[in-house]
Amino acid sequence: MTERLTGHTLLIGLMAYPIRHSMSPTMHNEAFAKLGLDYAYLAFEVENEQLKDAVQAIRALGLRGSNVSMPNKQEIIQYLDEVSPEAQLIGAVNTVTNKDAKGHLVGYNTDGIGAMEALKDEGVEVKDAIITLTGAGGAGTAVAVQAAFDGAKEIRIFNINDGVFENAKETAKKINEHTACVATATDLSDQEAFKKSIAESSIYIDATGAGMKPLEDVSLIEDPSMIRSDLVVFDVVYSPRETKLLKFAKEQGAKKAINGLGMMLYQGAAAFKLFTDEDMPVSYIKELLF
Ligand code: NAD
Numbered sequence: 001m002t003e004r005l006t007g008h009t010l011l012i013g014l015m016a017y018p019i020r021h022s023m024s025p026t027m028h029n030e031a032f033a034k035l036g037l038d039y040a041y042l043a044f045e046v047e048n049e050q051l052k053d054a055v056q057a058i059r060a061l062g063l064r065g066s067n068v069s070m071p072n073k074q075e076i077i078q079y080l081d082e083v084s085p086e087a088q089l090i091g092a093v094n095t096v097t098n099k100d101a102k103g104h105l106v107g108y109n110t111d112g113i114g115a116m117e118a119l120k121d122e123g124v125e126v127k128d129a130i131i132t133l134t135g136a137g138g139a140g141t142a143v144a145v146q147a148a149f150d151g152a153k154e155i156r157i158f159n160i161n162d163g164v165f166e167n168a169k170e171t172a173k174k175i176n177e178h179t180a181c182v183a184t185a186t187d188l189s190d191q192e193a194f195k196k197s198i199a200e201s202s203i204y205i206d207a208t209g210a211g212m213k214p215l216e217d218v219s220l221i222e223d224p225s226m227i228r229s230d231l232v233v234f235d236v237v238y239s240p241r242e243t244k245l246l247k248f249a250k251e252q253g254a255k256k257a258i259n260g261l262g263m264m265l266y267q268g269a270a271a272f273k274l275f276t277d278e279d280m281p282v283s284y285i286k287e288l289l290f
């Protein structure tokens with residue numbers, strides 16, 4: 001690393017809290033080294049209180065960009081100069097670019113792109129698909145909006161009746177207004193509707209974090225027989241690699257049982273492209289880190 005960092009090295013940040021556990025710095029720095037790009041990627045513990053100053057620092061210090069994660073993904077929008085159409089619809093940004101250090105900051109959301117690329121990587125076609133999606137938080141909204149942009153026929157969002165349910169309804173409304181996809185939002189407690197929806201879908205995506213601590217014993221599909229051999233099951237969780245849902249999917253012989261690692265990799269690859277205009281060497285990174 002000391003050989004690689006010079007007075008010319010350009011900095012990319014990651015602003016979130018907590019963030020020390022993130023794989024992103026390793027992923028990006030390994031990719032820079034592999035391609036011989038003179039960039040460094042560092043994580044900064046930034047909460048909402050410091051965000052305005054941190055964004056100003058991107059401009060003042062000439063960072064070439066930054067990733068953004070919780071709790072800053074929505075909050076950051078007010079401090080940016082421009083926001084991409086998909087990030088506007090999602091209402092959250094996870095990537096900010098500062099092209100040529102000119103101080104004009106543009107926000108993007110690559111989470112949904114990452115999820116769609118992860119499906120494509122497994123040979124799964126989203127176009128014209130009927131998708132059942134649980135979760136309408138940050139990840140779920142990004143997945144729903146990007147799937148709609150990518151030509152999904154229907155997205156049926158199910159959410160528990162918590163504070164996020166309103167966002168599920170709002171997201172469905174926005175998708176119906178801005179894309180050709182038909183979206184609905186339904187209370188997950190309507191288990192009959194959920195079962196019927198899964199039966200009519202070719203893809204089921206869980207974007208709730210069920211299956212991950214502290215919900216490691218939870219699968220929102222409680223009855224494994226709902227999983228058919230022609231159903232693709234995609235869980236955005238990557239720790240653990242195999243959630244209870246994915247275990248069910250494998251046992252039932254689902255068409256695919258996909259965890260969140262690919263989504264993580266490809267959201268990073270899309271950000272990498274925005275920062276550097278270069279393609280991340282994804283096969284190399286996959287082999288190295290996954
Ligand atoms: P969030 O808090 O914004 O949303 C959580 C969602 O889960 C909401 O829809 C909420 O209503 C629902 N939920 C919460 N508890 C539930 C329960 N007991 N039963 C059913 N639904 C429940 O969180 P987020 O930022 O959207 O993250 C969700 C998950 O996605 C996390 O596990 C996160 O690690 C993962 N994630 C993965 C990637 C990736 O690259 N693979 C990217 C982003 C997020």
